[in-house]
Amino acid sequence: MRILALLFIFFILASLGSALYYLIKDKGQSERTVKMLTVRVALSLILFIALMAGTYFGIIPQNGLR
Amino acid sequence: MSLAQTDKYYLPQPSIWPFVGSVALLLMAVGGVMTMREIDNGGWVLLAGVAVLFYMMFGWFGEVIRDSEAGRYNKQVDASFRWSMGWFIFSEVMFFAAFFGALFYTRVLSVPWLADAETGSLLWEGFQATWPTAGPGLTKDGFDFTPMGAWGIPAINTLLLLSSGVTVTWAHWGLKKSNRTQLILGLAMTVALGVVFLALQAYEYEHAYSEMGLTLGAGVYGATFFMLTGFHGFHVLVGTTMLIVMLLRSIAGHFTAEHHFAFEAVSWYWHFVDVVWVLLFILVYWLI
Known part of the structure; x- marks a missing residue:
């Protein structure tokens, strides 16, 4: 579970970083920035919902992943 | 500078605004010290000081926006804006890395060191390496605080900020697809969510100070908690202010699907602040 959460965080940071790269490189002429930001927000939502659901159903202990 | 170069670079007029900004900072610093010294x-x-700062923002932003709308920013200026954004974000990442690093150092290294057999027997006998802690020598002296849990306001705030990430992305798509109603609606919802987040954060701080004994002075836990969440909250305030400017500009008909650096930069900044919060929620509130 912990690895999975860390993987999500890695991909969230990677998509955010790519969005910044496209923001500088494409100069507003492409959709790559907004696409990467969409990926970023989708991954964050999935992670948050998974953490909430995991705790609710007792898969993750109340005081978090250690 | 040769004529050819002045053609290429846009040189802004000499500006009063940095001076006004300095006056604002001076007033705020003096006022802050006076307040603390009662x-x-x-x-x-x-x-x-705050009023002068707002006056400066209003004036300076207005000047930059008028220049942009007058078409004075050529490709060269656009590239310099984008690179400035990149370096600004680099400094922001380093800033938060320092505070997350302090939390990591405390929790993973210094607290266990202070509690290990040899150090413990020489310096802090009986100190246990547990987290949250105010730190050795402090817990006995009345630093009795309740740590901030993740459920309740922090979880609601996470949902609010993530929702605001969705609405700002929706607004972004609206701009790219030249749908102004979607752009304005998305931005308005994002601003509203940002304001509610800040209000809940203020309520949480008030509760921490008045009911939980959790203050900036509550040892290392209180210090790291308020430094991290406080600076994040300040970033949300800055982001909300910038989003309000973007909303007003969108209503005024600014930005096109191809020409919208200010919007894109603010949108990215908001996503960045959102990601920092997700990390805060997991590392500060949740893993206690």
Whole structure:
């Protein structure tokens, strides 16, 4: 579970970083920035919902992943 | 500078705004010190500083926006804006890395060191390496605080900020697809969510100070908690202010699907602040 959460965080940071790269490189002429930001927000939502659901159903202990 | 170069680079007129900004900072610093030293009228001086700061923002933003709308920013200027954004974000990442690093150092290294057998017997006998802790020597002296849990306001705030990430992305798509109603609606919802987040954060701080004994002075836990969440909250305030400017500009008909650096930069900044919060929620509130 912990690895999975860390993987999500890695991909969230990677998509955010790519969005910044496209923001500088494409100069507003492409959709790559907004696409990467969409990926970023989708991954964050999935992670948050998974953490909430995991705790609710007792898969993750109340005081978090250690 | 040769003529060819002045053609290429846009040189702004000499500006009064950096001077006005310095006056604002001076007033705020003096007012802040006066308030902390409980000198009369300190609050008013501080408030005057904030007022001058708002005046500067209004004036300076207006000047930049008028220049942009007049088409004075060529490709060269656009590239310099984008690179400035990149370096600004680099400094922001380093800033937060320092505070997350302090938390990591405390929790993973210094607290266990202070509690290990040899150090413990020489310096802090009986100190246990547990987290949250105020730190050795402090817990016995009345630093009795309740740590902030993740459920309740922090979880609601996470949901609010993530929702605002969705609405700002929706607005972004609206701009790219030349749908102005979607752009304006998305931005308005994002601003509203940002304001509610800040209000809940203020309520949480008030509760921490008045009910939980959790203050900036509550040892290392209180210090790291308020440094991290406080600076994040300040970033949300800055982001909300910038989003309000973007909303007003969108209503005024600014930005096109191809020409919208200001919007894109603010949108990215908001996503960045959102990601920092997700990390805060997991590392500060949740893994206690």
